[in-house]
Amino acid sequence: xxxxxxxxxxxxxxxxxxxxxxxxxxxxxxxxxxxxxxxxxxxxxxxxxxxxxxxxxxxxxxxxxxxxxxxxxxxxxxxxxxxxxxxxxxxxxxxxxxxxxxxxxxxxxxxxxxxxxxxxxxxxxxxxxxxxxxxxxxxxxxxxxxxxxxxxxxxxxxxxxxxxxxxxxxxxxxxxxxxxxxxxxxxxxxxxxxxxxxxxxxxxxxxxxxxxxxxxxxxxxxxxxxxxxxxxxxxxxxxxxxxxxxxxxxxxxxxxxxxxxxxxxxxxxxxxxxxxxxxxxxxxxxxxxxxxxxxxxxxxxxxxxxx
Numbered sequence: 001x002x003x004x005x006x007x008x009x010x011x012x013x014x015x016x017x018x019x020x021x022x023x024x025x026x027x028x029x030x031x032x033x034x035x036x037x038x039x040x041x042x043x044x045x046x047x048x049x050x051x052x053x054x055x056x057x058x059x060x061x062x063x064x065x066x067x068x069x070x071x072x073x074x075x076x077x078x079x080x081x082x083x084x085x086x087x088x089x090x091x092x093x094x095x096x097x098x099x100x101x102x103x104x105x106x107x108x109x110x111x112x113x114x115x116x117x118x119x120x121x122x123x124x125x126x127x128x129x130x131x132x133x134x135x136x137x138x139x140x141x142x143x144x145x146x147x148x149x150x151x152x153x154x155x156x157x158x159x160x161x162x163x164x165x166x167x168x169x170x171x172x173x174x175x176x177x178x179x180x181x182x183x184x185x186x187x188x189x190x191x192x193x194x195x196x197x198x199x200x201x202x203x204x205x206x207x208x209x210x211x212x213x214x215x216x217x218x219x220x221x222x223x224x225x226x227x228x229x230x231x232x233x234x235x236x237x238x239x240x241x242x243x244x245x246x247x248x249x250x251x252x253x254x255x256x257x258x259x260x261x262x263x264x265x266x267x268x269x270x271x272x273x274x275x276x277x278x279x280x281x282x283x284x285x286x287x288x289x290x291x292x293x294x295x296x297x298x299x300x301x302x303x304x305x306x307x
Contacts, residue, residue, distance in 0.1 A: 044289070047282045047285055047286060047289075048282075048286055050062075050278060050279055050282035051069055051070070051279065051282040051283040051285075051286045052064055052065065052066060052067075052069070053065060053279055054279055055276075055277060055278060055279045055280075056278050056279050056282070057278045058276055058278065062279070065279075069279050069280055069282075069283040070283055070287075072280060072283075073280055073283045073284050073287065078259055078262060078267060079267060079284070081259050081262055082259075082262045082263055082264050082266070082267040083264065085174060085259075085260070085261060085262055085263055086243055086263045086264045086265075088174065088178070089174065089177070089178050089181070089242070089245070089261075089263065090239060090242045090243045092178045092182070093178055093181045093182050093185060093238075093242045094235060094238045094239055094242055096182040096186070097182060097185050097186045097188070097189045097238055098189055098231065098234075098235065100182070100186040100189070100190070101186045101187070101188070101189025101190040101192075101193050102189065102190075102193050102227075104121075104125050104186070104190045105189075105190050105191075105193035105194040105196075105197055106197065106223075107121070108121055108122055108125070108190075108194055109194060109197040109198060125187060125190060126187045126190070126191070127187075128183055128184050128185075128186070128187055129184070129185075129187035129188060129191075131184070133184075133247035133248045133251065134247065134251060136180065136183075136184050136248060137180075137247070137248055137251035137252045138251070140180045140183075140252065141167065141251075141252055144166035144167055144176060146163030146164065146165060147163065150164075150166070151163055151164055167252055167253050168256075168257055169257075170257050170258055170260045173253050173256070173257060173260050173261050174260050174261050176252075177248065177249055177252055177253055177261050180248060180252065181242065181245060181248055184248070185238070185242070188234070188238070189234055189238070192230055192234055193227060193230065193231070193234075196226070196227045196230045197223070197227070199226075200222070200223065200226045200227075204222045204226070205218055205222055208221060208222055229302075232302055233299065233302060233303065236295055236298055236299040236302065237299065239295050240292055240295045240296065240299070243264070243288075243291065243292070243295075244264075244265055244288065244292065245263065245265060246263070246265035246266060246269065249261060249263050249265065249266055250265075250266055250269070254266070255267070255270065264284065264287075264288050265288070267284060268281050268284040268285050268288065269281075271284055
């Protein structure tokens with residue numbers, strides 16, 4: 001009898017082997033689970049704890065203050081401004097991302113364009129997605145400066161004259177940063193929707209043609225229903241990402257002038273690193289986290305329903 005056969009006949013050997021096989025998947029995910037716990041779960045728990053104390057980090061002996069920080073943040077007029085600006089910035093950006101992304105995706109999917117033309121347009125349209133937030137901010141600050149290219153073109157064409165302060169004018173700053181974010185984010189929608197369009201069976205369009213549908217009717221009865229799961233998923237993801245936009249705002253306007261581009265992200269950052277009110281900053285961060293969790297729940301539920 002071989003040693004192997006002896007091991008198999010020992011009491012509990014089969015049970016131990018099954019336990020080892022059952023624990024293998026958990027061993028593979030253990031490093032990732034530990035990393036997520038250390039880098040995400042622990043900091044989140046700490047920030048939530050900070051939001052219920054008085055000023056931490058700068059105070060050696062912080063004390064629990066209950067909901068006082070939440071009442072102070074929710075009663076801050078600057079927080080109200082940040083909420084309104086974030087809503088306008090997010091809704092405007094996401095809506096434009098969808099419209100532009102779908103329009104360009106349909107343009108690149110049409111058989112009317114040649115292969116070379118499609119390749120050229122794809123390269124041009126995807127360029128904004130290749131740049132980092134720092135590059136985009138520096139690029140558009142140069143373009144929108146009073147002596148920049150945009151003002152030169154507007155003045156040369158007679159559309160507008162003078163040196164327009166696009167990022168310093170309180171009436172133009174929010175629209176300007178929203179436009180920059182739209183320009184930087186539409187390729188995400190374009191690529192995803194283009195993949196969805198290429199996956200729609202041509203039989204559906206042929207059947208609609210037989211039924212006498214025109215181009216607009218095909219768009220609303222075939223294209224949009226087939227793309228609806230992709231559109232909903234991307235809208236929810238873009239809402240989460242755009243509502244937390246920080247780098248682009250900070251490196252273009254810094255939340256100014258006079259808070260007209262103040263977002264929840266920049267408001268939280270200033271509380272922590274300009275005013276050193278870390279407890280209030282933690283409170284604001286928890287409120288942003290709660291908003292993101294609501295959107296994330298809708299996204300997960302949609303993905304489960306889709307599967």
